[in-house]
Amino acid sequence: MIKITFSKNPKTKRFILSLFGKDVDSENYIIEKETGERVLSSNGQEITFKRFGGVVSGSEIFLKDDFVSLVDYYENRLSKQEG
């Protein structure tokens, strides 16, 4: 498996988003570059550029960087594996 880690400074984050065809709108939310539609996190919330934490591929799950969101993602992923 490939694991990419990245610095959380703006230029690096923008580069990472561009790898997935994403951009940032005027209100600083992450969007699909082609459609302008806002991207949702693993728990169904819009993600600001500031809170962007990463992407897990497969189904391209976008992560917010706060601890509670990450715990939520982890628990949901676990329960899907066990289910």
Place this chain on the structure above:
Amino acid sequence: MLDIASKLTSLVKNFKFLSKLQIASNNDNRQINLHIHIPENGKISKRQLELAREQLIPILKENKPFKTLSEPVDKSLKVIDDYNEEGNDPNLKKFINDNLPEKDKAIWYSSLILRKYFEEDKKELVSQLKSQIISTELDRGKNIANLCSAGYLESLIIPLNSYFEDEKIDKQLFLEIYETIVTEYPFAVFVSQYRPYTEIKKEIIDKINKVKKYGWKKVSVHGIGKENVKEIKKLAEEIETSCKVVNSVDVNTHGSKGIIITFTFNLS
């Protein structure tokens, strides 16, 4: 996997902002770690970024699954993974999953992790995690984290739920009481260095007067750290002297650096 490794090695050679290429293998699991850092100072040209992107995208498309994580997220996921790998608190997690509101589950799970590292005296990690919980979940997050650290999940919420189940009382009533516990925690006061002494004293007395009406005869005051412990002991003396309804004051330690003082009082 060797082919990917050689492609990525070539990329790292050509583009300075790609680095730390490591190939780790653990039995059948091989992981390639790549780090990306693009400095803000503009030394990497747009053309370079475009070239790197053109080469990196197909590699990623051909090699799913992969993870792309900011450094802080990578660390947080490791903390969560370590906690779960050790099989901590399975019964508590099951209780939370089966009985508590959906919107609170992740906060409780986070608080259990916070509590574990508090008990291991990992101060810096605890401080970071608690700040994160409060910054995104605000007062509700702070309350649940405090209630969890103080053991109220086990000592109050679980027994309360069991009582309601045994007596076949409507679950909705449990959830209403749970909501009161989480938003007001009427029987507990948490002391922090940021709160003025007079405010804490008022909260203790107000809560004593409030919970008496509902037949509850204890209020506990929780604090961690030398200064908070000193303050709570001073408060306990003052309240025991001035508040006529207080019958007794019990002092217990909480972890290695904390204190819980419980005021028991008359209901009349």
